[in-house]
Amino acid sequence: MSASEKPSKTFAQIVVEEDSSPIQLTPRVVIGDTVRIKISPKGYATGMNKCKTHLHGRVTLQRNDAPLSTQLLHNKLTNLWSTLNNWNITPFGRGCFEFQFNSMEDLRKVLAQGVINLKPGILRFFS
Numbered sequence: 001m002s003a004s005e006k007p008s009k010t011f012a013q014i015v016v017e018e019d020s021s022p023i024q025l026t027p028r029v030v031i032g033d034t035v036r037i038k039i040s041p042k043g044y045a046t047g048m049n050k051c052k053t054h055l056h057g058r059v060t061l062q063r064n065d066a067p068l069s070t071q072l073l074h075n076k077l078t079n080l081w082s083t084l085n086n087w088n089i090t091p092f093g094r095g096c097f098e099f100q101f102n103s104m105e106d107l108r109k110v111l112a113q114g115v116i117n118l119k120p121g122i123l124r125f126f127s
Contacts, residue, residue, distance in 0.1 A: 052104065053100060053101045053102065053103060053104060053106070053107050054098055054099065054100050054101075055098070055099045055101070055107055055110065055111070055125050055127070056092075056096065056097070056098055056099070056125065056126055056127065057096070057097050057098075057099060057123050057124060057125045057126070058095050058096050058097070058123070058124055058126070059073065059095040059097070059118065059121050059122070059123050060095065060121060060122050060123075060124065061095070061120060061121040062120060062121070065120040065121060066120075067095075068118065068120075068121060070089060070091045070097070073089065073097070073118070073123075074089050076118055077089070077116075077123075080113075080116065081109075081110065083109070084101070084102075084106045084109065084110070085102045085103070085106060086102050087099060087100060087101045087102065087106065088100040099125075110125070111125060
């Protein structure tokens with residue numbers, strides 16, 4: 001990397017910029033080759049509550065199909081999900097995405113559609 005190039009931000013730096021509240025990590029316990037952390041019941045319940053309206057999906061393409069960008073996938077799904085209120089998509093890489101919906105009703109509508117033909121590719125949901 002040359003002196004004029006700016007290094008990319010780490011995941012931690014991005015999270016801190018987006019969330020102005022201080023991050024408090026729980027102490028970790030190392031047992032052999034494993035690392036364990038303790039999560040309070042309240043913290044666990046809060047995290048589980050936030051994830052109730054999240055869904056994971058994976059886009060599968062044919063060998064010769066060009067990969068879909070997140071923006072293109074969002075545009076295609078916006079046309080299909082025109083009745084849904086605000087929803088968001090987060091790419092995880094390798095064709096995997098997380099979808100965040102405003103309500104359980106919206107999530108159920110999407111699941112009821114089953115596998116979605118994106119032309120090219122298909123989108124399958126899993127939990």
